[in-house]
Amino acid sequence: MSVDKATVAKIAKLARIRVEEDKQEALSDELSKILDWVEQLSEIDTDGVEPMTSVVEMFQPQRTDEVNDGGYAKRVTSNAPESAHDFYAVPKVVE
Amino acid sequence: MTKLTHLSISEALEGLEKGDFNAVELTEAHIAAMDELRDLNAFITETPEKAREMAAASDARRAKGEAGVMEGIPIAMKDLFCTEGVLTTAASHILDGFKPEYESTVSANLWNSGAIMLGKANLDEFAMGSANITSYYGSVKNPWKREGDDTTLVPGGSSGGSAASVAARVAMAATGTDTGGSIRQPASFTGIVGLKPTYGRCSRWGTVAFASSLDQAGPMTRTVRDAAIMLEAMAGYDAKDSTSVDRAVPSYKDAISGDIRGLKIGIPKEYRMDGMPEEIVKIWDQGIAWLKDAGAEIVDISLPHTKYALPVYYIVAPAECSSNLARYDGVRYGLRVEGSSLDEMYENTRGEGFGDEVQRRILIGTYVLSAGYYDAYYNKARRIRTLIAQDFQKAYDSGVDAILTPTAPSAAFGVGENQDDPLAMYLNDVFTVPASLAGLPGISVPAGLSSQGTPLGLQLIGRPFDEGTVVKIADVMEKAAGFTALPQLIAGGK
Numbered sequence: 001m002s003v004d005k006a007t008v009a010k011i012a013k014l015a016r017i018r019v020e021e022d023k024q025e026a027l028s029d030e031l032s033k034i035l036d037w038v039e040q041l042s043e044i045d046t047d048g049v050e051p052m053t054s055v056v057e058m059f060q061p062q063r064t065d066e067v068n069d070g071g072y073a074k075r076v077t078s079n080a081p082e083s084a085h086d087f088y089a090v091p092k093v094v095e
Numbered sequence: 096m097t098k099l100t101h102l103s104i105s106e107a108l109e110g111l112e113k114g115d116f117n118a119v120e121l122t123e124a125h126i127a128a129m130d131e132l133r134d135l136n137a138f139i140t141e142t143p144e145k146a147r148e149m150a151a152a153s154d155a156r157r158a159k160g161e162a163g164v165m166e167g168i169p170i171a172m173k174d175l176f177c178t179e180g181v182l183t184t185a186a187s188h189i190l191d192g193f194k195p196e197y198e199s200t201v202s203a204n205l206w207n208s209g210a211i212m213l214g215k216a217n218l219d220e221f222a223m224g225s226a227n228i229t230s231y232y233g234s235v236k237n238p239w240k241r242e243g244d245d246t247t248l249v250p251g252g253s254s255g256g257s258a259a260s261v262a263a264r265v266a267m268a269a270t271g272t273d274t275g276g277s278i279r280q281p282a283s284f285t286g287i288v289g290l291k292p293t294y295g296r297c298s299r300w301g302t303v304a305f306a307s308s309l310d311q312a313g314p315m316t317r318t319v320r321d322a323a324i325m326l327e328a329m330a331g332y333d334a335k336d337s338t339s340v341d342r343a344v345p346s347y348k349d350a351i352s353g354d355i356r357g358l359k360i361g362i363p364k365e366y367r368m369d370g371m372p373e374e375i376v377k378i379w380d381q382g383i384a385w386l387k388d389a390g391a392e393i394v395d396i397s398l399p400h401t402k403y404a405l406p407v408y409y410i411v412a413p414a415e416c417s418s419n420l421a422r423y424d425g426v427r428y429g430l431r432v433e434g435s436s437l438d439e440m441y442e443n444t445r446g447e448g449f450g451d452e453v454q455r456r457i458l459i460g461t462y463v464l465s466a467g468y469y470d471a472y473y474n475k476a477r478r479i480r481t482l483i484a485q486d487f488q489k490a491y492d493s494g495v496d497a498i499l500t501p502t503a504p505s506a507a508f509g510v511g512e513n514q515d516d517p518l519a520m521y522l523n524d525v526f527t528v529p530a531s532l533a534g535l536p537g538i539s540v541p542a543g544l545s546s547q548g549t550p551l552g553l554q555l556i557g558r559p560f561d562e563g564t565v566v567k568i569a570d571v572m573e574k575a576a577g578f579t580a581l582p583q584l585i586a587g588g589k
Contacts, residue, residue: 013442017457027458033517046478052480058295079195079196091434
């Protein structure tokens with residue numbers, strides 16, 4: 001499976017990572033090699049095998065749907081690069 | 096008297112209890128060691144003042160008869176665990192300046208049991224790596240060197256700072272996390288003990304996530320008994336992590352009896368790989384002989400899907416990482432690199448904030464999860480993961496109590512070696528990844544030295560939640576190995 005430069009650019013966009021054009025070539029080569037290597041998995045017949053969802057058998061714990069934490073917006077936003085009035089501040093998103 | 100920094104946890108606990116020294120003295124000795132060996136770069140953040148305060152509080156608790164199971168023991172905390180008010184970086188630029196408002200469950204459990212924090216240990220960025228060379232804060236040096244060769248060796252990864260600090264007698268123990276081998280492989284590379292418990296045994300709450308279906312915290316220590324003591328302090332059910340398991344935590348050290356007669360040890364033929372170095376084969380055979388001499392029954396087993404474990408891992412782990420690391424967006428914490436739009440701000444922040452290996456894994460993960468490839472890659476990998484877990488299950492169903500394998504395919508390598516090709520680096524985890532995918536407990540025990548005088552470890556893999564049997568066998572192997580060699584760089588000198 002070969003990942004060309006255009007595909008690298010596309011997945012970088014999906015992952016919201018800026019990848020400079022001069023790095024795309026090297027990444028396309030590296031990602032292709034990794035995907036070629038994982039290609040060996042296709043030699044196994046997995047018909048009828050369930051995909052693993054949980055590695056240890058456990059039931060999903062239930063809890064009552066109620067507020068049990070919170071009420072400290074200042075602490076929540078204390079690490080934000082930019083915040084105002086207990087809100088996160090971001091570049092303008094609505095014109 | 097033995098230097099305070101050379102004591103094991105169990106020896107130190109005894110000395111503290113007898114009043115031979117107190118936690119403040121023990122902690123000062125380790126702070127001095129941290130100072131002396133700063134060149135190892137084992138810590139991202141040193142917290143000597145906090146350590147002194149915690150030590151004084153610990154002595155006060157002991158005086159009142161309220162000593163916990165780790166009372167007064169100075170440890171290094173891998174910088175992947177959130178520590179309240181103390182810089183937590185995951186060794187990434189993207190978490191610049193992040194001081195959590197909360198404490199991870201595992202670190203809180205350790206402090207509640209009396210442990211003392213020396214600092215936050217260096218690691219591979221977001222725990223992604225096998226050599227501790229991807230940290231934004233620089234690589235960690237292995238305190239070991241090859242005989243007659245001054246090349247700086249890697250400590251393994253991702254828990255490289257934890258491993259180096261314990262091996263060099265700077266910390267009495269350290270926390271590690273293991274996603275595909277990140278506790279066991281560095282333990283093997285630095286001649287210490289590293290225990291990855293069963294998935295779900297330790298809470299993941301407050302630990303920076305890499306691959307959530309695999310991540311598990313565990314102890315890194317200098318003896319098997321110490322690992323048992325420390326795991327007891329770390330483990331336990333936590334309502335804040337729905338994958339933590341609600342089972343009582345036994346006293347693991349009580350499982351250590353020195354008697355493994357009649358236990359069945361499986362030797363998986365698929366781990367005898369083509370081109371495996373002779374000295375790895377030799378140490379493995381030596382381990383088999385030790386256990387046989389101690390009265391265990393050695394049986395050949397087959398884990399037929401072993402060769403597929405690494406490619407499965409390199410689909411599953413990047414997929415989960417691409418999803419987990421979506422949260423680093425320049426909005427809620429850490430680095431922000433401005434852009435002309437919100438999207439551009441995200442892209443600039445993540446482009447600058449993540450290192451090459453992390454970007455590579457996010458991109459692979461994004462690719463295998465993207466429309467059209469999800470079934471071919473991600474679901475296929477999850478199906479084979481089921482088969483890998485079934486291989487182990489069949490072995491245990493046949494009566495095997497534990498499985499013995501080498502921990503890593505080589506001894507520690509030099510900085511710069513294995514670095515050109517990401518795939519070559521991935522192969523380091525070939526023996527540790529299968530147990531991770533199956534969620535099983537595994538321990539690495541120092542077994543001997545390579546021809547070049549560097550440590551080699553052996554791995555024992557146990558049944559789910561049977562860490563007791565794992566440490567029981569590991570203790571016997573440790574005694575048979577009698578590993579007493581010391582690294583070249585060690586606090587206070589050899």
